[in-house]
Amino acid sequence: MHTLAIPALLISLLLPLTVFCENCEKPYNVEILVSDDVNGDIKNLTAQGAITLHQDVFQVLVANQTIKKLCQNYVIINNELTVLQLLNNSIEDISPSAFNISATLALLKISENPLNTIKKGVFNEVRTKELDLSYNNIAVIEADALENNTYLEIIKLNHNFIKEFDPNWFTKTPNVYKISAIYNEMTKIPAYAFVNMTKSRPLKIRLSANRIEEIDPMALEGAGIIDMLKLGGNRIRELPGQLFVNKTIKSLQVDTNKLQCFPEEFFNSTLTELTFEDNTSFDCACLIRVKNFVEDRNVTVVYPAIICEDKSKGVQIVFNKDKTFKIPIIKPSTV
Numbered sequence: 001m002h003t004l005a006i007p008a009l010l011i012s013l014l015l016p017l018t019v020f021c022e023n024c025e026k027p028y029n030v031e032i033l034v035s036d037d038v039n040g041d042i043k044n045l046t047a048q049g050a051i052t053l054h055q056d057v058f059q060v061l062v063a064n065q066t067i068k069k070l071c072q073n074y075v076i077i078n079n080e081l082t083v084l085q086l087l088n089n090s091i092e093d094i095s096p097s098a099f100n101i102s103a104t105l106a107l108l109k110i111s112e113n114p115l116n117t118i119k120k121g122v123f124n125e126v127r128t129k130e131l132d133l134s135y136n137n138i139a140v141i142e143a144d145a146l147e148n149n150t151y152l153e154i155i156k157l158n159h160n161f162i163k164e165f166d167p168n169w170f171t172k173t174p175n176v177y178k179i180s181a182i183y184n185e186m187t188k189i190p191a192y193a194f195v196n197m198t199k200s201r202p203l204k205i206r207l208s209a210n211r212i213e214e215i216d217p218m219a220l221e222g223a224g225i226i227d228m229l230k231l232g233g234n235r236i237r238e239l240p241g242q243l244f245v246n247k248t249i250k251s252l253q254v255d256t257n258k259l260q261c262f263p264e265e266f267f268n269s270t271l272t273e274l275t276f277e278d279n280t281s282f283d284c285a286c287l288i289r290v291k292n293f294v295e296d297r298n299v300t301v302v303y304p305a306i307i308c309e310d311k312s313k314g315v316q317i318v319f320n321k322d323k324t325f326k327i328p329i330i331k332p333s334t335v
């Protein structure tokens, strides 16, 4: 019993230290590349601890370094800066307040890092128009991770492992008009997904190449004008009619899904551009309606080679914007 009591006492003394002190060291000899303007000279500097600048520059690029964790105040910049990129630096974790930058950036890009979670406190106060977190290992973005960021306009999360689209990402981010999260693992678009994105300019939403099966009928409720909604390469069987009631969607992409037709309400919409099926299960009668719809409304059909099999008549109907071809179904020859 005595032999156990001493280590227990030691642990209880050490524990408060590990809880209250951030166990985070800023690495030495981190190479950073700095350029004065878009095409200007590139300077090669070495940061010892925090990254700081002593003059106004256009871009800071940190690439191929080893910085496992970005500690609090890791980047302290009080000079002018437009672009900050951290690429392929083995970043696993970013502490709240890691970025202490007074300038308003055009782009903050953190890519090709084994980063798993975007925590509250990291980006809420960072002034940047575009935040690009593509090509990391992000599975979780905390609901309030971007809250109150009034500078943000564009969020890119492409090629990560995000499973859930959270409408709360846009709480009090009144200027976000573009979200791009292609190649992730989302399975549904929830109700009121885009309600808190901006109302002052058309929205651009890219959710292609996910695993979306379900779109809540209220998904687009309360959203502003939608310039572009890209949902290609998902597992969508049905688009809820409510998506098209009293909404403005200009360009819709739903190619490479499992659709068989569009809902009635679709045919009343004011769409100007449509990219859709390449699935032979698409309903032939519906395809004719779509053809008439796009012709009557002068809708641009982006990939017009749409085929459906009318088995009863033994033909494939190939739909192009201006022409409809009927081709006999060729049965695979038996050897």
Ligand SMILES: *[C@@H]1O[C@H](CO)[C@@H](O)[C@H](O)[C@H]1NC(C)=O
Pocket: 031, 044
């Ligand atoms: C930067 O400088 C270091 C040390 O002088 C050198 O090893 C490295 O190759 C340089 N990097 C670039 C990208 O110029």
Ligand SMILES: *[C@@H]1O[C@H](CO)[C@@H](O)[C@H](O)[C@H]1NC(C)=O
Pocket: 033, 061, 063, 064
């Ligand atoms: C980082 O490494 C990659 C691959 O080795 C190389 O192509 C790239 O130029 C490097 N980036 C910088 C800024 O040194």
Ligand SMILES: *[C@@H]1O[C@H](CO)[C@@H](O)[C@H](O)[C@H]1NC(C)=O
Pocket: 063, 064, 065, 066, 088, 112
């Ligand atoms: C990432 O950086 C390491 C050096 O830290 C380098 O060996 C590797 O080629 C880089 N990878 C890419 C994709 O740039």
Ligand SMILES: *[C@@H]1O[C@H](CO)[C@@H](O)[C@H](O)[C@H]1NC(C)=O
Pocket: 073, 076, 078, 097, 100
């Ligand atoms: C940001 O850096 C400044 C020094 O430039 C410091 O005074 C301030 O406390 C830092 N902010 C935070 C939130 O740590």
Ligand SMILES: *[C@@H]1O[C@H](CO)[C@@H](O)[C@H](O)[C@H]1NC(C)=O
Pocket: 120, 121, 124, 144, 145, 147, 148
């Ligand atoms: C956003 O701002 C409100 C009001 O100032 C504050 O109560 C809240 O904690 C902030 N949220 C975050 C995540 O910082």
Ligand SMILES: *[C@@H]1O[C@H](CO)[C@@H](O)[C@H](O)[C@H]1NC(C)=O
Pocket: 167, 168, 169, 170, 171, 172, 192, 195, 196
């Ligand atoms: C939208 O923003 C309002 C006010 O900031 C907030 O109460 C609401 O929860 C947000 N809705 C969503 C779906 O995030």
Ligand SMILES: *[C@@H]1O[C@H](CO)[C@@H](O)[C@H](O)[C@H]1NC(C)=O
Pocket: 222, 246
């Ligand atoms: C259509 O949407 C607008 C604004 O979102 C709203 O004011 C109006 O009541 C809606 N009309 C119908 C018929 O839902």
Ligand SMILES: *[C@@H]1O[C@H](CO)[C@@H](O)[C@H](O)[C@H]1NC(C)=O
Pocket: 237, 256, 257, 258, 259, 260, 279, 280, 281, 282
């Ligand atoms: C085409 O759509 C049907 C009906 O929804 C579905 O069962 C089938 O898997 C789809 N084909 C492909 C290649 O996705």
Ligand SMILES: *[C@@H]1O[C@H](CO)[C@@H](O)[C@H](O)[C@H]1NC(C)=O
Pocket: 264, 265, 268
């Ligand atoms: C389509 O619009 C017409 C005319 O506004 C209306 O009578 C009809 O109910 C609408 N159909 C659907 C399915 O929304």
Ligand SMILES: *[C@@H]1O[C@H](CO)[C@@H](O)[C@H](O)[C@H]1NC(C)=O
Pocket: 298
């Ligand atoms: C259809 O749209 C095209 C370009 O979007 C335009 O050039 C053409 O005049 C339009 N035709 C009609 C009949 O509105």
